[in-house]
Amino acid sequence: MKxxxxxxxxxxxxxxxVAEENERLRDDLRRARNYANLVAEDRAELERLRKLxxxxxxHERPAFAARVIAWRFGPQAAHNTFTVNKGYLDGxxxxxxxxxxxxxxGRVLRAAPHAATVLMLTDPGFRLAVVSQQSRTPGIVTGSSxxxxxxxxxxxxxxxxxxxxxxxxxxxxxxAFPKGVPVGIVTSVTPGNESLFLQVHAQPLIDHxxxxxxxxxxxxxxxxxxxxxxxxxxxxxxxxxxxxNGQEPAPSTDGEPAVAQHNGTTRQNAPDAxxxxxxxxx
Amino acid sequence: MKRAGRILWWAxxxxxxxxVQQSIPGIDALTPGFLLSLQExxxxxxxxLFVFFVLIQEGSGxxxxxxxxxxxxxxxxxxxxSLRYFVADSLLFVLMLSxxxxxxxxxxxxxxxxxQKAPVYFFTLTRxxxxxxxxxxxxxxxxxxxxxKNSFRTV
Numbered sequence: 050m051k052x053x054x055x056x057x058x059x060x061x062x063x064x065x066x067v068a069e070e071n072e073r074l075r076d077d078l079r080r081a082r083n084y085a086n087l088v089a090e091d092r093a094e095l096e097r098l099r100k101l102x103x104x105x106x107x108h109e110r111p112a113f114a115a116r117v118i119a120w121r122f123g124p125q126a127a128h129n130t131f132t133v134n135k136g137y138l139d140g141x142x143x144x145x146x147x148x149x150x151x152x153x154x155g156r157v158l159r160a161a162p163h164a165a166t167v168l169m170l171t172d173p174g175f176r177l178a179v180v181s182q183q184s185r186t187p188g189i190v191t192g193s194s195x196x197x198x199x200x201x202x203x204x205x206x207x208x209x210x211x212x213x214x215x216x217x218x219x220x221x222x223x224x225a226f227p228k229g230v231p232v233g234i235v236t237s238v239t240p241g242n243e244s245l246f247l248q249v250h251a252q253p254l255i256d257h258x259x260x261x262x263x264x265x266x267x268x269x270x271x272x273x274x275x276x277x278x279x280x281x282x283x284x285x286x287x288x289x290x291x292x293x294n295g296q297e298p299a300p301s302t303d304g305e306p307a308v309a310q311h312n313g314t315t316r317q318n319a320p321d322a323x324x325x326x327x328x329x330x331x
Numbered sequence: 332m333k334r335a336g337r338i339l340w341w342a343x344x345x346x347x348x349x350x351v352q353q354s355i356p357g358i359d360a361l362t363p364g365f366l367l368s369l370q371e372x373x374x375x376x377x378x379x380l381f382v383f384f385v386l387i388q389e390g391s392g393x394x395x396x397x398x399x400x401x402x403x404x405x406x407x408x409x410x411x412x413s414l415r416y417f418v419a420d421s422l423l424f425v426l427m428l429s430x431x432x433x434x435x436x437x438x439x440x441x442x443x444x445x446x447q448k449a450p451v452y453f454f455t456l457t458r459x460x461x462x463x464x465x466x467x468x469x470x471x472x473x474x475x476x477x478x479x480k481n482s483f484r485t486v
Contacts, residue, residue, distance in 0.1 A: 123352055124359035124463065125392020125399055127440050127456075128449065132391070158393060166393055174450045194452045 110227050111267040112148075113140060117260050118164070129172035129192065129257075130158060133165050135265060141165040144225055146266040152231035152254035153177065153219065154263050169257055170232070171197055178222040179232050184210040187220060188249065190232055197257075200233050202249035209247060211238055217251055227266065336479075341380070344474060349387075351470070357459035359388065362432065363471035365403060367478065369410045370419050381407070394443045401443075405435055425468050433464025 115133035122132075135141040137160040145157040147167050155175060158168040168175055171192040179190045179202070186209040193199040205211060215235045221228030233251035241248045341364070348360035361384045368377040381403050388399035409431055410419075417424040437460035444451045 119391065120353075121356040121393075122391040123388045124357065124402060124436055124440070124459075125388050125394045126357060127444055127452075128393045130393045161390075168393070173452060194450070194454065 112264045113267070115139075115141065115147075115165075115263050115265050117263065128158070128174060129169040129197075130166045131169065131260070133167055133263060133265075134163065136161045136163040136165050138162045140267055141265050142268075145268070146226045146230075147263050148226075148230055148266060149255060149260070149263055152233070153226065154255055154257070154260065156225065157265070167263070170253055170255070171200070171257055177226065177232065178220045179217045180220040181211045181235065182216040182218050184212070184215065186211040186215075188217075190217060190251065193250075198252060199236075200251040200253055202235070202251055203246065205247040205249050207240065207245065207247055211235060211247070211249060213237055225268070337376070340478065345383075348470065351466075355462065355466070357455070358463050358466055359402070359436070360466065360470055361387070362403075362406060362463075363467050363474055365406060366410065366425070366428065366467070366471060367474050369407065377407075394440070394449075395447045398439060398443045402436070402439055405439070406432060409435065422468070422472075425471050429464045429467035429471075432467060433460045436460050436463045 113135065115135040117131050118134045119132040121128075121130055133141070133147075137143075141157050141160050143157050143160055145160075145165075147154040147156055153170050155167045155169040155172070158166045160166070169192070170177070170190075173192045173194040175190075175192050177190045178187070180187045186205055188202040188205045190200050190202050193201050200217075202211075202217065213235050217232040217235065219226040219228060219230040219232060231254050233253045235249060235251045237248075237250045239248045344364050345361065348364060351360035352358065365377070365380055365384060368380050385399045385403055388402065389396060392398060409428065413419075413424065413428055413431075417427070437456050440456055440459075441451050443449075
């Protein structure tokens with residue numbers, strides 16, 4: 050009898066709201082699918098616009114991983130640094146940006162062949178050009194000598210619209226970090242004492258004390274070429290067979306093949322290894 | 332003490348000192364060993380320790396090259412200057428030398444930061460200088476009493 054009552058309760062009475070809940074979940078799913086479609090459409094549009102404008106996507110920046118092998122160590126370690134197991138032979142040259150999937154970690158301060166010292170974002174000697182994500186307020190972020198997990202945002206104008214809670218991202222103006230990498234969250238904004246600038250404090254997004262692996266971003270050139278490389282003239286103008294009397298064929302009188310033959314640089318508009326123009330060839 | 336025993340003792344000391352350095356950032360735990368070697372009046376041993384310690388500290392530091400040379404070189408100079416006025420094996424000598432080395436540590440880091448135009452963190456620097464001055468006699472005491480007495484040479 051007791052089991053029957055329990056089964057009746059479990060199979061009928063307790064399921065009264067299930068139909069309603071099911072309908073609500075179907076609505077949620079429908080809305081989520083619509084949202085996903087919109088996001089996919091926006092994503093495709095973004096890809097097209099990027100391609101059109103020849104902008105470099107953030108995630109397309111070549112990077113390589115490195116392991117943290119030592120923390121600040123010894124009397125000569127005057128700055129907030131750590132050591133990674135990649136050096137300049139691996140591509141970790143001085144100034145190389147160091148990030149994780151959460152945000153900026155620092156940059157390479159000095160490099161050995163197979164190890165490098167990374168200056169952390171929280172070091173007071175670290176400087177990075179940033180911009181706030183919502184109000185687009187520019188500033189220079191630097192570490193704080195007082196607290197380990199506090200950043201200071203310098204040179205913020207008094208009339209800036211920056212508010213606590215805004216995310217600071219790299220502005221890309223320093224030429225090393227790509228634009229849009231998260232740096233920290235604004236924690237306080239106060240008027241500066243006897244200063245032309247606001248006093249802005251932030252908290253880094255990275256927990257620097259728990260880092261084990263980092264990503265090091267390779268420096269890239271100026272992005273994709275503005276013009277498609279010209280095809281190889283030897284393909285456009287295949288060498289003519291020698292004439293019957295054994296003489297070399299006379300150079301063409303029109304401009305392009307002559308340039309291709311005499312200049313020695315067959316692709317003048319093609320980018321060089323760095324992706325830059327006008328510097329290739331003698 | 333035989334040569335192999337001495338090498339083993341120094342290897343153990345260096346390993347222990349590096350563990351201490353790892354757990355307390357900013358201080359030098361190898362310095363008491365260098366002072367002990369200077370007190371033993373073994374120039375050859377002191378020279379090799381000097382080279383080895385300089386390589387370790389220069390490689391792990393973030394200051395420009397030369398700061399570890401000045402650090403251990405300054406210790407040797409300070410030690411020999413102090414020998415003119417104090418008995419080298421006394422605890423008072425070590426305490427005074429530790430205090431002087433703590434101050435020297437602060438000055439040297441400040442100087443090297445100024446030279447390479449890096450910011451100086453006075454609070455951290457003062458704290459680490461005091462810590463350095465405190466930790467030298469402690470490690471020196473452990474090393475001194477664990478070292479065989481026949482290691483010391485008399486002049």
